Amino acid sequence: MTGDPRPAASPAVELRAFIARLHFYVGLFVGPFLLAAALTGVLYVLTPQLEEALYRQALRTDSAGPARSLAAQAEAARAIAGPDARLFAVRPAAAPGRTTRVMFVEPQLGASESRAIFVDPATFAVKGDLVVYGTSGILPFRTTLDHLHRDLLLGEPGRYYSELAASWLWVATLGGVLLWAWRRTGRLSRKAPQNARLRTRRLHGLIGVSLSLGLLFLSATGLTWSRWAGGRIDALRGGLGWVTPSVSLSLDAAAAPAMGDHAHHPAGAPPGVAGQDTAGQDAAGHLDAVLATALAAGIDSPMVEIRLPRPGSAWLVREYDRSWPTQVDSLAIDPRTMQVTSRADFAGFPLVAKLIRWGIDMHMGILFGVANQVLMAALGIGLMVAALHGYRIWWQNRPAPGALPRSLVQSWCRLPPRTQIIVALAMAALGWALPVAGLSLAAFLAVDVLRWRHARTSARSLAAE
Structure with missing residues (x-):
């Protein structure tokens, strides 16, 4: 891409410009997916207490007396389940006042679903009959939130949204930390604090840096159960002998x-x-x-x-x-x-x-109980606030009509040759390890080139007039 009239700057300045442009593109295009993942994640980690209230009748019992045999409890549940249900698992009551969960597989249930019948361990009374999901046996309300967080209720195609968010979150986080550090040592940090655009940028950077370790953690753990990147991680673990x-x-x-x-x-x-x-x-x-x-x-x-x-x-x-x-x-x-x-x-x-x-x-917010839930909810809310401030920065600094913006490809072209090679190899490695990120990067570049050409054509038309 040619035609950039600006004089060449130092390699360090050009690298910063490239990272800033990449950070901008990730935020602009992946931001909606990050917002959706953060919002649904916050809802998911806050559900255990609500779930206890919603399904109290099924989960708890007020009867007194010793628990009866598991075999008899399973038989009581099987009488309700009917002949088409196949018993496959039992979860004995975990504490006094809790019910026993007897789980069945039925032909009409969806993938990973099972039917759970909740039995009073002392009286054999059936307290609930619910469809549960997955190896964790989560109840219907949390199942809906789990699907919402994982695929936006769109099924298998929707899983790409969460993988896209997890694939780029760490890139956006590290890029943002670098930009914040560079600006802290530059002239921008000494400019008037009453400038609205600078206040927005500073707040965006402060939130991102404060949450950076947590955001990197969310990205890494989220990728472990994604479809394509998760497969790469499983293969790596298998090759290194890190299997469970x-x-x-x-x-x-x-x-x-x-x-x-x-x-x-x-x-x-x-x-x-x-x-x-x-x-x-x-x-x-x-x-x-x-x-x-x-x-x-x-x-x-x-x-x-x-x-x-x-x-x-x-x-x-x-x-x-x-x-x-x-x-x-x-x-x-x-x-x-x-x-x-x-x-x-x-x-x-x-x-x-x-x-x-x-x-x-x-x-998932379950390792350290309520403290874990609060921490994950704070990370999710912080990510949403940072993303919204990022869009505000974009709006406050949007180019004037007819202005010729610096494109991502153009920023790469201005890097020193050795840096260009390193960046290209890094992007290729990213695309291989995280296929969804690789495909979306190709889409970024296509949009970038089209946007730059459209802006250049418009500028030439205005100049001709």
């Missing part, structure tokens, strides 16, 4: 393939559900014996789930308390001998697997 251990449910194999962290996110389908047949239903009478074996083997969290075996496979007993301290141990139990055949204890996970587990749970 899992139990083997096969009665003929000594070890199982490792299971990625996607299986722990609400979006994942319940493992072991697909293909289960009615042979597993007869095993329900052994639920109490299986639980006793698991307790004797060290499963000590009150939040435990028992999954019925498929033909030729073992029972799966897993903890699902992902608050701090994390309790997600799991083990397999042979239905013939009631012996533990495989186990995966969180204490024995590799450090990277633990960090990923903690990172995902913190992202």
Whole structure:
């Protein structure tokens, strides 16, 4: 691209101009996706208390007395579920006053959905009948918010929006921090504070820098369960041996393939559900014996789930308390001998697997309880405020009609050759590691070139007149 009348500046100045232009483009085009992800994320992390209130009748019971057998509770739920429902898991009441959750798979349910019947463990009274979602078994209200955050209720095509936001958030954050640091040492920081445009820019920069570590965390953890970038991350982890251990449910194999962290996110389908047949239903009478074996083997969290075996496979007993301290141990139990055949204890996970587990749970606002919820909500609100101030900066500094703007490609062309190569390689690496970011970068460049050419043509027309 040629025709830039401005004299060449120093390489450092040109690099700053390029980063400023890239930051501007990311904010302008990805800003709406960041706003949507932040808003829906804030709503999601604030739902646990609201969910307790909305579904109190199903989750709690006022009856007194000792809990009856799990097998009998499952049988009471099965009488309500009907013949087409296939029992696949039971979550015993985690505390006095809580209900037991008995989960079924039915043909009419969607992917990753199951039907949960909530049973009073003392009286067998059915307290609720709800569709729950994913391995976390989240309830309908939070399921809607989960889909809203993940795909804007658009299904699989909508997942690209959240991946786009996560892919560019770290780039926008690092670029913003660099620009803030450069401006802090330049003349801009000493100009009149009453200037409205400068006040907006300073506030935008201050918010971004203050939240930068949290925003980088959100970007990194969000990418772990995205579709395309998540696949790249899983492949990298597999190659480096950073996989999350899992139990083997096969009665003929000594070890199982490792299971990625996607299986722990609400979006994942319940493992072991697909293909289960009615042979597993007869095993329900052994639920109490299986639980006793698991307790004797060290499963000590009150939040435990028992999954019925498929033909030729073992029972799966897993903890699902992902608050701090994390309790997600799991083990397999042979239905013939009631012996533990495989186990995966969180204490024995590799450090990277633990960090990923903690990172995902913190992202979802469940690792440290209310404090975690408040922190994630503050990050989301701060991101929304920063994005809105970014649009205000753009509006306050929009070019006059007929002005010829500096384009992103033009800024790159003014860099020193070696810097151009480094930037091009970095962009290529970005496009490979984060495919959605790569495609959107190509779209940025196309829009950039078209916008620059349109502005140049308009300027020439005005000059001719």
